[in-house]
Amino acid sequence: MWDPSRHVKHIHVAADVAALEYTREICERANLPVSIVATGDNLPVLQEKGSFADSLAAGKKHLFLCRNRGEFFKPCPGTSAYQCCRYQVLNVGMNCPMDCVYCILQAYLNQPWLSAFVNIDDLYRQVDEALKSDPSRLYRIGTGEFADSLALERITGMAAKLVDFFAGYDNALLELKTKCAFIATLKDVDHRHRTLLSWSLNSQTIMKAQELRSASLAQRLAAAKQAAEWGYGLSFHFDPIVLHRNWQKGYEETVNLLFDQVPKEQVVWISLGALRYLPQLKTISMQRFPQSSMFRQEFVAGLDGKLRYFRSIREEMYSHLYRCIRKRAAEDTCIYFCMESDEIWHDVFGFTPDDRGGIPFMLDAAARRFMDKPVCF
Numbered sequence: 513m514w515d516p517s518r519h520v521k522h523i524h525v526a527a528d529v530a531a532l533e534y535t536r537e538i539c540e541r542a543n544l545p546v547s548i549v550a551t552g553d554n555l556p557v558l559q560e561k562g563s564f565a566d567s568l569a570a571g572k573k574h575l576f577l578c579r580n581r582g583e584f585f586k587p588c589p590g591t592s593a594y595q596c597c598r599y600q601v602l603n604v605g606m607n608c609p610m611d612c613v614y615c616i617l618q619a620y621l622n623q624p625w626l627s628a629f630v631n632i633d634d635l636y637r638q639v640d641e642a643l644k645s646d647p648s649r650l651y652r653i654g655t656g657e658f659a660d661s662l663a664l665e666r667i668t669g670m671a672a673k674l675v676d677f678f679a680g681y682d683n684a685l686l687e688l689k690t691k692c693a694f695i696a697t698l699k700d701v702d703h704r705h706r707t708l709l710s711w712s713l714n715s716q717t718i719m720k721a722q723e724l725r726s727a728s729l730a731q732r733l734a735a736a737k738q739a740a741e742w743g744y745g746l747s748f749h750f751d752p753i754v755l756h757r758n759w760q761k762g763y764e765e766t767v768n769l770l771f772d773q774v775p776k777e778q779v780v781w782i783s784l785g786a787l788r789y790l791p792q793l794k795t796i797s798m799q800r801f802p803q804s805s806m807f808r809q810e811f812v813a814g815l816d817g818k819l820r821y822f823r824s825i826r827e828e829m830y831s832h833l834y835r836c837i838r839k840r841a842a843e844d845t846c847i848y849f850c851m852e853s854d855e856i857w858h859d860v861f862g863f864t865p866d867d868r869g870g871i872p873f874m875l876d877a878a879a880r881r882f883m884d885k886p887v888c889f
């Protein structure tokens with residue numbers, strides 16, 4: 513099975529983390545050439561000729577093991593202009609060996625290589641302090657904000673460490689979001705139903721043409737089925753939903769294949785989000801993927817400055833997908849929008865988040881149902 517970490521060809525280690533046990537563990541497992549980088553230096557890959565856009569492709573072959581000097585654990589930035597879900601982000605690394613045309617990291621990061629933060633004892637300490645500071649709050653936590661949660665798992669083993677760590681808490685649910693299918697390290701971890709394995713899904717036309725080096729739909733769903741058999745909760749994200757020829761049929765097929773394969777009772781939540789992007793992403797993505805027509809459509813600027821499809825188009829796409837999902841999903845799977853307005857919620861779902869206690873309340877309730885009474889396949 514294709515594993516995107518195979519794309520990595522060289523490991524670089526910051527001198528100040530070279531002696532850490534976790535660093536040594538990764539280098540041994542990766543079995544790749546290793547260079548030590550003096551603390552504060554850049555990687556040689558940055559000095560390649562060409563623009564930053566050109567160096568992004570080269571950077572995906574280089575993994576830098578270093579220290580996270582900032583905070584590991586913080587609230588998702590969300591957006592004040594739209595309904596947000598009060599998610600927490602665990603920042604375990606940056607960038608991804610896969611290459612999606614729409615990936616925001618192309619515009620967001622200022623270094624082209626992949627980074628994995630190896631001062632994991634600091635991560636454990638920071639998370640422990642945060643979770644213990646408010647034991648009555650349920651923390652929904654994801655590592656997939658600046659990286660894919662499982663893309664480097666074969667090399668780093670980070671996800672298995674986190675699943676084991678979060679099994680020790682009753683007020684946190686970890687969500688590992690991915691577009692790959694490598695879950696072997698998670699098989700024998702005693703997760704105590706404190707982890708959801710989560711896949712981003714799309715119509716297969718988009719997956720094949722716009723998500724380079726990602727797992728196929730069949731591979732993602734086979735991995736999800738396996739995860740369910742191991743007792744993990746599941747979640748899925750139809751994001752970004754993209755307008756393309758025969759999109760209705762494409763999304764319907766994906767939904768049907770999903771529920772043909774996985775037990776619906778184990779799906780805790782499903783999110784929907786139409787394509788949205790900052791203007792600078794379009795510039796860099798079109799430079800890197802000139803053959804893609806993804807951004808060659810009409811968009812309107814939203815309240816958060818991101819460009820989106822017109823509201824009527826978003827509503828049509830959401831309504832279609834929602835009908836398809838509702839036909840097959842379990843009654844108590846929480847279906848929600850990522851960053852949409854009350855008007856869209858009302859017109860598509862027939863209610864606003866406030867009618868149901870707010871998005872955080874809806875997701876917390878779904879999380880609690882799974883954590884308190886896990887359904888095993």
Ligand code: SF4
Pocket residue numbers: 607608609610611612614615616617658659660691
């Ligand atoms: S899988 Fe996610 S993080 Fe990786 S390139 Fe695609 S959108 Fe970006």
